[in-house]
Amino acid sequence: MKIITGNICAPKGFLASGTFAGIKRNATKKDVALIYSEEPAVAAAMFTTNQVKAAPLLLTQQHLQQTHKLQAVIVNSGNANACTGEQGMRDAIAMANTTAAALKIKPEAVAVSSTGVIGVPLPIEKITSNIGQAVDQLSATENLDAAIAIMTTDTFPKPIAVECEIAGKTVRIGGITKGSGMIHPMMATMLAFITTDVAISQEALQHALKLATDASFHMITVDGESSTNDMVLILANGMAGNAEISSIESPEWQTFFQALQFVCIDLAKQIAKDGEGATKLIEVHLSGASTLADARIAARNICRSSLVKAAVFGEDANWGRIVSAIGASGIVVHPEKISVSLEDLNLFKQGQPVAFDEALARTLLQEKTVRFFVDLGMGEEKTTAWGCDLTYDYVKINASYRT
């Protein structure tokens, strides 16, 4: 497997555009992304478990129940179309219908997604009148337009693409994502759109996406807030020409899954790194858990802790907050078996504090990526979680008017 350029247009047959409809207050920013596959693509998705779900997400769920094949994804940023009542659903339907008409496909082949402020009606005319332009500008040439058009408080676009060999054919997977605040995905995440030209059955694709999501988007947190609009969507159009992967036991599925998981982890880390106000990426490598579920709960709880996050911002090796976050996570632990280190520097070993070099700790904490290694001493399971520091700018961004 190797990393390639081209993000969502790297796989064969995918085109994308990012255009400007004027939804955001800063009216110079692109706010409509369109992704299109020349062939109908097998689709799989993960959605938020927040019980308050945005209208576009509910509509996309309906479309996926009607057909497992999608051909287009229309996305707007600047407005989440969540908590907008019946008007919200009418607006989501208008987005799907207008896109379908312009592309001459069925409405149920269109996924709809929105991100931005909650509770404000969509400026739907601005979006529908822009869709013709979005279609005109569809292109397979490498660019970041779609990745840019889905950004809200993000500070950089978040693309990735890889290719691998499957049964003698070259298969590509591309992805873009966004997300900066309200990030604590539950069974799904903020927006991520992944394209691939692999030929694969819907069941095998959904299974791969679920496992990859559990190890990636589900292992990041910015602020412990699960959004109303979280969605990971993958389209597989089969144009790589490999024999369709239908068994999750096959080596071909395994190769595809590993590449997909790489893509998902890369996208998830980009989100954590770009957490609202963040100056540092926090990586928690957790080992010695009784179960994988325990490992994931403990690792993510450490990344979620406001006190751990503030200590990393302050470049203070305040390991006691890590141990407290583990103890409060709800999993069974024995404090006397817990060890914590910062890179190679032991801070706490089997329940006993270690006298450590404070100057060295501070140097390690000045890096852009801060890695903690935590061992629970309970078993063999391990995992990694990602988060970011808590800074003045997180407060500033979220205290400002209706972000």
Added chain:
Amino acid sequence: MKIITGNICAPKGFLASGTFAGIKRNATKKDVALIYSEEPAVAAAMFTTNQVKAAPLLLTQQHLQQTHKLQAVIVNSGNANACTGEQGMRDAIAMANTTAAALKIKPEAVAVSSTGVIGVPLPIEKITSNIGQAVDQLSATENLDAAIAIMTTDTFPKPIAVECEIAGKTVRIGGITKGSGMIHPMMATMLAFITTDVAISQEALQHALKLATDASFHMITVDGESSTNDMVLILANGMAGNAEISSIESPEWQTFFQALQFVCIDLAKQIAKDGEGATKLIEVHLSGASTLADARIAARNICRSSLVKAAVFGEDANWGRIVSAIGASGIVVHPEKISVSLEDLNLFKQGQPVAFDEALARTLLQEKTVRFFVDLGMGEEKTTAWGCDLTYDYVKINASYRT
């Protein structure tokens, strides 16, 4: 029932002191509190459910298992004596033993409590050599010395006392508490010490304390962090002279419980108001829940939300974040039944956004106490939760070296 002065020394037979042992970096601050009852007192307590428990908390649990009567509480601030290994337990025992010797009582009649930085060995000599002075300065005269000596990042001491009539006798309840960060009590809370001269059985006292804690300390959150040292302890020395309350069905128990609950809620609100960096107290009045448990989860989840907290700091009526926090709380809700208002101002009514007066909303948000009224439309249960806003100062306090 009426509010009286004197806090923990208001009930008959209780003395207290707050002295200076030199534990804190700011060496002018009092850091040792001692509470003493002239008669052995029936004791009940709630402890943190964090699985990483501080040594003094484990020792106090042992003492309460050996005897349900306590006569003294020794507390230090500036150091939590948590995650300090075997030395931590030896130091907690030394605090109990030295206090017991100075007061000529048994070590198991002494509760020990510590609060402050995690993972640093106690300067135990400073504490033990100070205990003679702590005993000498015991006084029943009204003062805030003990309330001040238990403070860490608190900005004001937190006392309360009430009196009520029980079967013809005047009964008093006094309390002090501390807590400012690492506040998201789980089955107990940060330090709170409550005294009363009521005559009551241990079972009736424990039951009253549990119910009162559920409605008070368990309904506040500052930062979603459950501490290693949370403890609520009540001592009842019986000196009011009432016939011992032994039945939780009796009107006398009900009168005592109502007064105790008032004390606990008052103390809990003082903690939320003094949350690290806070400028505003947030009150969430939640109604229309199917169960009391659901009401409590939803109300506390709103108060815990970093995004809701930041919006209140920014004086922005961003109700979408409240609805999202409800949806993510894990309880069953129907978005179309949810209503949210800020004081009397409707923001969201039965699933539909309401056009509201933004200027009026901003005026309401400029108050020191911000009240949201949330109705889930699912049933008849209701509750209140308290929190505080998320400010630059929360980050500043927790990013600074080893608080």
